Amino acid sequence: MRRDDYARRRTEIYAPIREDGIFTWDWDKDNQSEYALATVHPISEAFRQELAFATERLGQIFAKTARIVQEGSDALLRELGIPEAAWGAVRLSLNSSAPTAIGRFDFAHTPQGLKMLEFNSDTPTCIVEAFYVNGLVCKAFGATDPNQGEHRRFRPVFQELVERYRQSGYATERVVFSALDWHEEDAGTTKYLLRESGLEAAFVPLSELAVKGSRLYAPDGSGLTPVDVLYRLHALEILADDEDEHGYPTGKHLLRLVADKHLALINPPQALLSQTKAMQALIWNLSDSQLFYTAEERACIQRYMLPTYMDNPFHGKRSYVRKPIFGREGGAVTLYDRNGAIIAHDKETLYWEQMMIYQELAEMERVEVETWRGPFTGELLWSSFLIGGQASAIVARVDKHITGDRSYYLPVGLLGERGK
Numbered sequence: 001m002r003r004d005d006y007a008r009r010r011t012e013i014y015a016p017i018r019e020d021g022i023f024t025w026d027w028d029k030d031n032q033s034e035y036a037l038a039t040v041h042p043i044s045e046a047f048r049q050e051l052a053f054a055t056e057r058l059g060q061i062f063a064k065t066a067r068i069v070q071e072g073s074d075a076l077l078r079e080l081g082i083p084e085a086a087w088g089a090v091r092l093s094l095n096s097s098a099p100t101a102i103g104r105f106d107f108a109h110t111p112q113g114l115k116m117l118e119f120n121s122d123t124p125t126c127i128v129e130a131f132y133v134n135g136l137v138c139k140a141f142g143a144t145d146p147n148q149g150e151h152r153r154f155r156p157v158f159q160e161l162v163e164r165y166r167q168s169g170y171a172t173e174r175v176v177f178s179a180l181d182w183h184e185e186d187a188g189t190t191k192y193l194l195r196e197s198g199l200e201a202a203f204v205p206l207s208e209l210a211v212k213g214s215r216l217y218a219p220d221g222s223g224l225t226p227v228d229v230l231y232r233l234h235a236l237e238i239l240a241d242d243e244d245e246h247g248y249p250t251g252k253h254l255l256r257l258v259a260d261k262h263l264a265l266i267n268p269p270q271a272l273l274s275q276t277k278a279m280q281a282l283i284w285n286l287s288d289s290q291l292f293y294t295a296e297e298r299a300c301i302q303r304y305m306l307p308t309y310m311d312n313p314f315h316g317k318r319s320y321v322r323k324p325i326f327g328r329e330g331g332a333v334t335l336y337d338r339n340g341a342i343i344a345h346d347k348e349t350l351y352w353e354q355m356m357i358y359q360e361l362a363e364m365e366r367v368e369v370e371t372w373r374g375p376f377t378g379e380l381l382w383s384s385f386l387i388g389g390q391a392s393a394i395v396a397r398v399d400k401h402i403t404g405d406r407s408y409y410l411p412v413g414l415l416g417e418r419g420k
Helices: 003-019 045-070 074-079 084-090 127-141 150-167 184-197 250-259 271-275 278-289 295-304
Strands: 041-043 102-110 113-120 175-178 201-203 210-212 215-219 224-227 229-232 264-266 320-324 334-336 342-345 356-360 366-369 376-387 390-399 408-410 412-414
Touching: 003 127, 045 102, 045 113, 045 271, 045 278, 045 295, 045 376, 045 390, 074 084, 084 250, 084 271, 113 271, 113 278, 113 295, 113 376, 127 150, 127 184, 127 376, 127 390, 127 412, 150 184, 150 264, 150 376, 150 390, 175 184, 184 201, 184 229, 210 250, 215 250, 271 278, 278 295, 278 356, 366 408, 376 408, 390 412
Parallel strands: 041 412, 175 201, 175 229, 229 264
Antiparallel strands: 102 113, 102 376, 210 215, 215 224, 320 334, 320 356, 334 342, 366 376, 376 390, 390 408
16 A cells, blocks of 8 residues: 555544544654554454453453462562552452453463463553544444443443442542543543543542642642542552652552552552562462462463563573563563573663563564555564453554554454444
8 A cells, every 4th residue: 555545544544533532642743653553453253252261361360369469478579579668558458359450461472372471450551542442443444343342341340449449448439530641641541441430530630649647639629639539540669669849758658548548549459469570470380389270270371371480491491581570561671582692672761670570482473564654564462451350352562572662553353344
């Protein structure tokens, strides 16, 4: 396809979406580069169903493991990299059957089948792309959206979570959704979830929240009012180190409020236990011991997870990846061949100081896609959302060896089926 034809098609699809004001980051304004592609990648219903199956089974395994971690020692939390300021909060259990309220598994589709790379259980993004944009792009192409109707899962999961908090003795009257207001994607995602939640709530930028005494406060037009429930698109491990302009540890203070049950969080703080990639190493180790998981659970771990360790057993044997336990968007990721030579590495500066895990390198599916700049060949990363313990929408991204913050979002449609 000629570049001007693609550009025209892209404008026809994304200009109306942008005007709706829900998804406005289809184009990276800072780098003047395309993010959302004007095409649909076909998948089979069988592949869609296997993603759902793997998502739910892995969600159950993470939930089971998180329960024992919550009851474990402080030393175990330290080994998993959980910030000390969050120890009290992550021990609070709201729903032991699910590791989080809204999470996202990332998968590689390898020659050996689906392999889970990581679990974004605390502050997942790509939500608007999966639950809102994908359907609109499929409609433009006359394709069937594999995520049709999945946005309806948000309202019950938010409502149930707030009710669980209420029944546990929390105040739940004043609900606030918060993110960095200057970050277009984070603020947009948070406002979308506020809309879908069905809760009577307000968006308040993180910079306008204040901790004082035993409460978190937000402005209400005439002053400050206490916040009872906070949805925050702000990672807990980052929050643990937050300070105000005077050096006061506001993050530690807020986490004390959570631990003392003066503030309810969404996602619940227990989600941080599954966010750390050290949890994958723990699961793999426990599976090897054959003492904790059932035979069926061990089979699922072997089928859908990759060997993952806190030290490096791969050198000289097979290719591997080194990742920071709380890294995001490919930050501080390095890929090595079996002899330790670097295949690819992240070139940004974030996350290099964190604890690292070592994981067997997965052979990812390679695809060629149309882009504004012309054909692009890269590796395809599949993501599948876990909402209230149930598999939900999927989303795909394409990048070079490491899926970073400049990857392409690739809409997907069901193979051979037309939208109605």
